[in-house]
Every structure is written in C-alpha cells, then in structure tokens.
Amino acid sequence: MTDVAARLLVEYTLALQRNPLRTKMYTSGTLAALAEILAGKFAGVAPAEKKLPPGQVSEKEAIKQQPLRFLEAIFAHLGINKRALQMFIYGFAISAPLGHVMTGVLQRAFAGKTTARDRVMQIITANLTTAVISNTVYLVCMAYINGARSIDRIIGIWRSSFMFLMRVTWLTSPISIGVAQKYLPQTLWEPYFALVRFFLSTAFNTITKKKQMALQRKQQDATKDEDLRKGAAQKK
Structure with missing residues (x-):
C-alpha cells in the first residue's frame, strides 16, 4: 500500500511538472466536489427528492427511464448532485487558475529567500494578499451557488x-x-496545500450547512406556530 501511494505521489508530482495548471485544475475541481459531498454527509443533509411528472408512462418509456432513475438514485445516495457539479466547476475553472497565478507570484517574490525573517514575511504577505483574494472569491462563488443573485x-x-x-x-x-x-520539499507543496484546503473547505462547508439547516428549522417552527395561532383565532 505504501509503495502504491509513493508511486502515485511520484506520478502526480511529474504531472505537476509537465502540466502544472491542468493538473491543479483537475485536482481542485475533484477535491471541491468531494468536499461538498462530504460536507452534506457530515451535516446530515437529506438527499433531495425528485418529483416525477404526473401522467401515465408507457411500458416502453418506463424501461428507457429505469436505468436513468437507477443512476439518479445512486448519485443522490452518494451526495453527487447539482451543487457538487457546481463545486467542481468552481474548483476547476476559478479556484485552481487563481491560486496558480497568486502562488506563482508569491514564490517568485520570495525565491532564494530562506532566512527566518524571509519565511515570516512570506507568511504575512500570503495572509494579507492571497488569502484575502481567495477567500473573497470563494465566498462570492458559494453565495452564487447557494442561490444569491x-x-x-x-x-x-x-x-x-x-x-x-x-x-x-x-x-x-x-x-x-x-x-x-x-x-517538505517544494515539489510536494502543491499536493500538501491542496489537502489542507480540502480539509478546511469541508469543515467550513459542514458548519455552513448546519447553520442553514438550523435556520430553516427555526423558520419552519415559526411558520407552524403562526398557523396554530391563526387557527386558534379563527375558532374563537
């Protein structure tokens, strides 16, 4: 198992050297979608139920639709939904290219600077520039994916x-x-930071989903209480 993991890591680092941006795009997209799926599982989000259109369906059409329904049920059970696809697009087309550019600029700015002071300055610079930009883009994209227009x-x-x-x-x-x-050698920085971002994204997404579910339950309870009050008032 260790040998397999080592070979995969070597292949991944070689892919980063040959096609850095493309490799980062696929990695970021896959991890973003996986983070969305896991966050839904951890938060206890129930899979959405898709209502079938009314009316009778012929036997021939039912046979044609059955494999699709079967696949949809599997995807829903696994948490693979529209949001997961949107998160893949975000990671693939937005997060990875943006991170690639900003990381490259930061690395070039501190190339050859290895003193303790330089390392501290690199951390401070990253937190005041790249972190602000990437977090802003992340929140804007999440807001749009969640329905804000x-x-x-x-x-x-x-x-x-x-x-x-x-x-x-x-x-x-x-x-x-x-x-x-x-x-870590610099060749392993990209997979290392990708995993760090993945764990943080999963945690933040889980917290956000739990807050949204709690707010929805609170709104539903308030609606029920209002309906009960109206019903009691009408009886009087």
Whole structure:
C-alpha cells in the first residue's frame, strides 16, 4: 500500500511538472466536489427528492427511464448532485487558475529567500494578499451557488462570513506554511496545500450547512406556530 501511494505521489508530482495548471485544475475541481459531498454527509443533509411528472408512462418509456432513475438514485445516495457539479466547476475553472497565478507570484517574490525573517514575511504577505483574494472569491462563488443573485445579497453573505473565514485562515495558514517550509520539499507543496484546503473547505462547508439547516428549522417552527395561532383565532 505504501509503495502504491509513493508511486502515485511520484506520478502526480511529474504531472505537476509537465502540466502544472491542468493538473491543479483537475485536482481542485475533484477535491471541491468531494468536499461538498462530504460536507452534506457530515451535516446530515437529506438527499433531495425528485418529483416525477404526473401522467401515465408507457411500458416502453418506463424501461428507457429505469436505468436513468437507477443512476439518479445512486448519485443522490452518494451526495453527487447539482451543487457538487457546481463545486467542481468552481474548483476547476476559478479556484485552481487563481491560486496558480497568486502562488506563482508569491514564490517568485520570495525565491532564494530562506532566512527566518524571509519565511515570516512570506507568511504575512500570503495572509494579507492571497488569502484575502481567495477567500473573497470563494465566498462570492458559494453565495452564487447557494442561490444569491443580487449584488446586495452576495455582499451581505460575504460580510457575514468573511472575518470568520479570515480568522480560520490566519490560524491555520502560518502552521501549514511553516510545516511546508521546514519539512517538505517544494515539489510536494502543491499536493500538501491542496489537502489542507480540502480539509478546511469541508469543515467550513459542514458548519455552513448546519447553520442553514438550523435556520430553516427555526423558520419552519415559526411558520407552524403562526398557523396554530391563526387557527386558534379563527375558532374563537
């Protein structure tokens, strides 16, 4: 098992050297979709039930539709849904290219600088520039994926979550960068940081989903209480 993992890691690092951006895009897209699926499982989100259109279906049509329904049921059970696809697109087309450019700029700015002061400055610079940009883009994309379409709504979601996400970043980023600088060769930085982002994204997404579910339950309870009050008033 260890030999297999080592070979896969070697192949992955070679792919990064040959096609760095493309490899990062597929990696980021896959991990973003997986983070969405796992967050749904951890948060206890029930799979959406798809209502079938009314009317009778011929036996021939039913046979044609059955494999599709079977696949849809499997995908729903696994948590592979529209949001997971959207997260793949986000990771593939937005997060990876943006991170590739910003990381390249940061690495070029600190190339050859290996003193303790330089390492601290690299961490500070990353937290004040790349972290702010990447977290802002992440929150804007998440707001859009969650259904926000107006600028005011997107800005509101960004304001409510930005500082929390930045605090998490400021807490974890120095540790993860310090570990990479001290213990890992630079060729392993990309898969290492990809895994760090994956775990953080899964955790943040899980927390967000739990908050949304709690808010929905609260709204449903308030609606039920209002209906009960109206019913009691009508009886009087």
